[in-house]
Structures are given as C-alpha cells and as structure tokens.
Amino acid sequence: MILADSAKYDVSCASSGTFRQGRANTLGNATYSGICHSFAADGRCISLLKILMTNICIYDCRYCINRRSNDIRRTLFTPAEIADLTIGFYRRNYIEGLFLSSGIVKSPNDTMELFIHTLKLLRHRYRFNGYIHVKIIPGASAELVHQIGFLADRLSVNIELPSRQSLAKLAPDKTKESIIVPMRQMAGEIEMYKMEKKKYRHSPNFSPSGQSTQMIIAATPESDYDILRLSEHLYRKMNLKRVYYSAYVAVNHDALLPANPRPQLIREHRLYQADWLLRFYGYQSHEIVSESHPQLSENYDPKVNWALHHLDFFPIEIHSADYEDLLRVPGIGMRSAQKIVFHRRAANLSRQDLRRLGIVYKRAQHFITINGRFEGGQSSLLHSLLSERKIERARQLHFDFNDAPSAVQPSITGEL
Amino acid sequence: MAIYSYDGTFMGLMSLIGFLEDKQINPVAICDKNDLVTDLFEEQEDIKTDEKRARELIGRIVDHICEPAFDRIVYGFLSQINGFEMAIFNYLHLGLTAGENVERLAGDRRVAPLRRLSLRVGREVHRLKGFVRFAQLADGVYYAQIRPDHDVLPLLAPHFVQRFADQHWVLHDLNRSRAAMYDTHQCEIVILAAADSLCFAENESHFRDSWRRYFQTIAIAERKNRRLQQQFMPRRYWPYLTEMAERVR
Structure with a gap:
C-alpha cells in the first residue's frame, strides 16, 4: 500500500462525465453523474482506486515525496497486479474505476507504455467497461498520448505550479512545454473525435470525459489573481473539464519550500468557489480578482464579495430576472436558479416557496424583490452573510471587518 | 366519505385510485388492508386489484401528466412511509387536471408531501449504489447485505444488472427479508x-x-475531518461497509 500512500495527493476523484451502458458478458458501466463509494477519514470521497504504478522516479521535484533524492523504499507494480486488484475491487463494488499515475521509470515514454499495457489488459482481457483516469507523463510522445486516449475515460497532465518560474525552481526536470504540448494535443483530439462522433455513431471515443489538471497552492508566491487567470485560460482555450487545486502539504524539508505547518485549506476552498463561478456562473476572472486586489477574501466567498461591490446591480425581481442575473444573487445557486425559472412559469412564488426550493433566503433577501417587494434589511446584511461561527472567529482574531468593501459601511449603522 | 383499503401492492393502489377518480370520491384515508384496524366511526371499503383499471390509470399518468410524474409516484410508493398513499392520491388528483404543470408546483400542499418522499427514496438509492459491498462466497456468487430505510431493491437491482452483467450476485435486504x-x-x-x-x-x-x-492509507492525516466523513457517510450504513465495520463494534 506504499503506492496508494503516494497517490493520495492527487486530488481528482471525479468519476462522472461518461455514460456507457453495461453489455452482456462484459464487466461494468459508467454513469453520467458519477458515484462516490466511500469517504476517507479526511472527508474526501473515494470513488476510484488511486494508485501509482511505481514510486521509482528519475525526477527530483522538490515538493514530491517520491523525488529521486529521497531515501524511501521503492516498489513497482506489474500491469497484471494492477489489473487484478482493480477487477477484484470493482466486482465487490468498492470502487467506480481506476485512477492510474506513476513515478517516472527510465523515461516518460517507458512509463506511458506500462500504462498502455495495463489498460489493454483491463479493457481487452477482462473486458472492463468501468471508469479509468490516467495521468499523462509530461514529455510523453504524441503517438503514446494518442493511443492511450482510446483506452481511458479521462486524461490529465498536471500543471503542478502556476508559473514557469516556479516550475523551473521546484520541478527542474519538467518544463512548461513538456506539460502544455500534450495538453494542447489532447484538447485537439478530444474535440475532433467528439465532432466525428456526431457524424458517425461508431467512431471511437477519445477520452470521452475530457481532460483535467492539478496545481499546488501556496508552495510558491503566485497570487490568486495569477492562478485564476491561468484557470480561466485553461477552461476557455484548452476546454478543460476541471482544474484541481491542492493546498500544499509539507512532505519534504527543503530550503526552497515554505515551512508552513498547516495546509491552507481556506484559501483552497475560496479558489474552488471562484473556480465554480468561472465555470458555471458566467463570471470572468477579472470580476473576482484584479491586479489591485490580487487575493480572494478569507472572510467572504467570492460571489458575496462581488455582490457587495455591486450593490447597484441589486435588488432584482425573481419573477422577471434572467437566469444569468439570478445566478449572481448570493444564496441562489445553479440548481435554485434553474428551479426558479422552471417553477415561476406555473405559479407566483412566495417567500416560503423560495425556501422550499432550496434558496438560502436569509442571504438572498437582501438582493431580490418578490413581486416588487423588498424584504431585506441592510442592518443585518453583514451578519447574514457571515455565519455565526465566522463572526465569532473574526472577533477572536481582532479582524475589524477590514476587507469589507466600503459600500457596506453605511449599512452597518443602518443607513441606505 | 370512507376509509378505503387495497392489497398492499402497487397495482392494487393504482386500481384503488383509478376507482376513486372514476367515481369522483375523496377518501378520508387509504390504507393497506393488512394493517387495517376496525374503526367504529368510519365506513370501510376494500377495493380489489383490477389490472385493467390500474393499467388504464398508468397510461393516463404517462400521457396526460408526464413520465417523471410516474417515476415520482413509484418512488413515493417504495418509500413505504406512513401516509404515502394519500400523498400519491392528492398528487394524482391535482395532476390529472393540471397536467405536467404539477411538477412545477413544488410548493403546493398537494404536491410537496410526495416530492419529499420521492426525494428521500432517490437519495437513498443513489447512496446505496456506492455503499453496497459485495463479498464473494465459496460457490463464486457475490453476496451483499443492506438494511435500507425504504424498499429500494426494485430501483437498485437494474443498476447492478447493468454493472455486473457477467457475474452472479445476490443483493439481500435484511429489513424486508427479500433479495x-x-x-x-x-x-x-x-x-x-x-x-x-x-x-x-x-x-x-x-x-x-x-x-x-x-x-486507511488514502486519507491525508493533515486534513483529517471525521465530521465531514460522517456527514457524507452516515453511521447507519457502517455495519455493512467493509472498511468501516470494525469501527462499529
């Protein structure tokens, strides 16, 4: 289990995005929504068997437990062992599929060939139809990336660090090009085979669940502004499905790395919130952070932060506002906005109806009108936006709501 | 006005509601004739299962309301929570006149109760798709035990038929002694x-x-969060989870 121990720092566990019916005499299917099979002691979902082929590695990335210069026990799985374990777990409904990654043996291409061998065993010998996610090794040849795309459901190549400088400093064996080139190739092929599929029903699937990536947060000096701009670029230009953020956990002592005792979970959480705004809520990165305010607020989530800076945008009428505008109301999420649009066609919605549909009314009331009536009060605005616990903590830490935007200041004293 | 009873099956309930709709009757209560207690003050009537009438009603639901409405009724039936029969009756009574708009009236008191029931069942089914744990027996069959709150076997089985198409398996509901x-x-x-x-x-x-x-290895010690774990994976599922069973004892 040494090899699972090292794989745990890979964040992704998504098993969604592919829908494949089970067939007679084959094993497994993939559901569109994904299924979580268990939850580890850290509260993260376990959906896939996350495992490294080997922890042998020729690279010496500073932040990685398996770097060449670390003196640890090295082991190696054979493709048959991995296939065996995957099938055994899958048949018992422990897992939804396999997440395969690895240290780099001999060369990127040799490692990729081990992956392909494993996947062929699973797909052809065991006729395994379940979900498979494979990490692409930076610097792998175009031909191998092409081959593996037909065997896996999702591919990903890790960006690791949000800038070229940091990468050169902490992962001297990887270059930005070795990461971007396969990423761009995959983006192209995924797009192409998707088009093909529309024309010819039997054309093959190439990584049908798209590609994702991951980067380490707070190991290097990049600001949230840099990170979110990069993510936005990856979503819009490279068509990535997900960017995962992983708060840096110190596993090595190294002069080049920060010696922070605790992972910065709040920052990671805020980045994920901002990430959702980019992907599902129609925000642009410059609306969330800017060069003059490069960090996300710790106290407010980025959506509330935007709303507080744009009080003139509100209140909006829930019976007539566009879906896109509803999405901007704190307390109304994607699902709630869809439900409002769906339900308001048949009935006039009351405050109780909104609550029943799952809107956080306590928060939303300050930003909406219902049939022209505004029920929010400004005096309780700040309190309703911060949970009790957070207010308490802010007091303890002697925050005096400094990062509350100036527009709200009058509201604290009850004006406006 | 009376209490109406049926034989406890889905088709039985559909026959009963079909009968009530035809005769334009508003019942005081509907119950399974097996748990019927004699009541001195209310009239009681038992309606026999009539396949043809039940099918007719199902056809009307699918054609005049919508398919999701039929699913909602099936899920509500499988919840087997007290009062599910009246929740289904009220929902259908409105639905047969309002049509597919009935799904847009989530807040309505005739719709909300059935919605609540069906959502509960749906959530349990989804959770169990992940939490069922099979173990291989000596004869090669994969066997799993569950104790679900609702009668979810009919909804879970198709999922595992799809998934484990090439293996023999048994999914055992210990609460209802059915598999x-x-x-x-x-x-x-x-x-x-x-x-x-x-x-x-x-x-x-x-x-x-x-x-x-x-x-045990996959959890990152620095990020330990038992509360979050339990929130996603409620304790009542633990006895049948291979990885948690030891923590229960």
Missing part, C-alpha cells in the same frame, strides 16, 4: 431469510484486507 438475485441472464426479487453463517471464497480476505488498508 434481488441475478444469474447473468435475468434478475428476480425473492423472499430470503438471513443466513446463519456464510462461507467465503478463498481470496475474499485478501481483497477485503487490501481494501481496508487502502482506505
């Missing part, structure tokens, strides 16, 4: 009492132990 059995060709639900002891396949303990070790 879904699949033999790579067809799946049926049968009555099955709990076995005293099970004889596991030779390599079963190998996979079970590997999984437990994997489960």
